[in-house]
Amino acid sequence: CTAYTAQILCPTFSFETAMATNTTVRADTNAPAITEILARFVAEHPSRGWDDAVEHEAHRTFLNWMGCAVGAARHESTEAALRAMQVLAPSAQASLPGRSERVDMASAALIQGIASHTFDFDDTHLKTIIHPAGPVASAVLALAEQRGLPGRDVIDALVLGIDVACRVGNTMYPDHYDRGWHITGSTGMLGAAAACARLLRLDAQQTAMALGIAASQPVGLREQFGTMTKPFHPGGAARAGLMSALLASQGFTASAKALEAPRGFIQVASDKRAWNEITDELGQRFEISFNTYKPFACGIVIHPSIDACAQLRERGVQPEQVERIDLRVHSLVLELTGKKEPQDGLQGKFSVYHGCAAGLIYGRAGEDEFSDAVVTDPLVVATRRKVQAVVDDTIDEAAVRVSALLKNGERVDVNVEHAIGSLQKPLTDAQLQAKFNALVVPVLGQSRADAITAACWQLGTLADVRALTTLCQP
DSSP states (O other), X not given: OHHHHHHHXXXXXXXXXXXXXXXXXXXXXXXXOHHHHHHHHHHHSOTTOSOHHHHHHHHHHHHHXXXXXXXXXXXXXXXXXXXXXXXXXXXXXXXXXXXXXXEOHHHHHHHHHHHHHXXXXXXXXXXXXXXXXXXXXXHHHHHHHHHTOOHHHHHHHHHHHHHHHHHHHHHHTTHHHHTTBOHHHHHHHHHHHHHHHHHTTOOHHHHXXXXXXXHTOOOOBGGGTTSTHHHHHHHHHHHHHHHHHHHHHTTOOOOTTTTTSTTSHHHHHOSOOOTHHHHTTTTXXXXXXXXXXXXXXXXXXXXXXXXHHHHHHHTTOOGGGEEEEEEEEOHHHXXXXXXXXXXXXXXXXXXXXXXXXXXXXXXXXXXXXXXXXHHTOHHHHHHHTTEEEEEOTTSOTTXXXXXXXXXXXXXXXXXXXXXXXXXXXXXXXXXXXXXXXXXXXHHHOHHHHHHHHHHHHTGGGOSOTHHHHHHTOO
């Protein structure tokens, strides 16, 4: 029928030629039982079955997520999402960090996921560029609050859910991402489903069904970067994962091979199928250990350039002294953030040129430096236009070479191999705390921010997670 339709629409179509030129990678019919393996891992791994370093990183991840979610609680995208959900007249099952309204838990997962990614300030699993807490923590907190679950269950679910999302991401990246998928959303629904299945104490068979249901709901295309729909992706994934676990808990079924089958999620969505990325050291190495936290409120590939330009400022270089700033970057930097003339703050987050201007002028690039007013400021615009970038794929995605030519003929060079916030130069707990305060204090005040911070660091010992969510309401 498809060939017949094609011949009508295109008389030169030849079915034989199309078949002969088909270069699709052959399906792997001998893939390991990935769905079952992950389901057993999620259902049966012991509570706090990891070392102190993983436990501490889980609390850092949650604190960073909470700061981002509260910080954007009153952003226009969060407001719009809330108004849309209120049309459905939701029951008051869960709260929204930074707001007084209550909605059903699926809507809470959606809105929290949107808020947490709105500033593009969230955590990043650098190997895959997944922002794992957005989908996973958003679903987990909504369900845990509705059920009055202990914080220990929340931390366990967060670690295991992030492991599922990032291991699947490792299996497919970069092919899956290069195809145009926003990998945070398109793996996040699996992490959220796994985490919620754990919270619901589903057995391995039910957890496999939750993963199978979620596998039919990948969310997110890179075409949406620079719009409100980008932060919708982790929110949509959080809601999809939560609903998948709830469906599975009531006996709803899915393919037991939904992830690995020839027409399952991984083989359909990627030509890279590194199955060992899921099975190697499963239950011994946890992907949350490789999580990082952004010091700058924009795409991670801009961070080295901002870091370098902030270093120029520290060395005494002023914008008015600069004739030109030359960047040598990996091709991915310009592919993702090559917007030369951003018109508003959201577009500025996808402009390495604006990021460089912010770093040089302010020495920082928090959410304020990506406001509409700053992006259109004449000094910023003029400085941005002095930045020239060229591709050099001998340079790592996480590095940059910057050379500032001054008007007096002097050159000042800065090379960044690992930007602040990377695994090699991670934010300290104190720096993470300062970032949290900068996001939360304007919304809830210093005393409440201090109380939330203490509760987040102690989350694994809280008897009821509602002791935390109550603090997060105005």
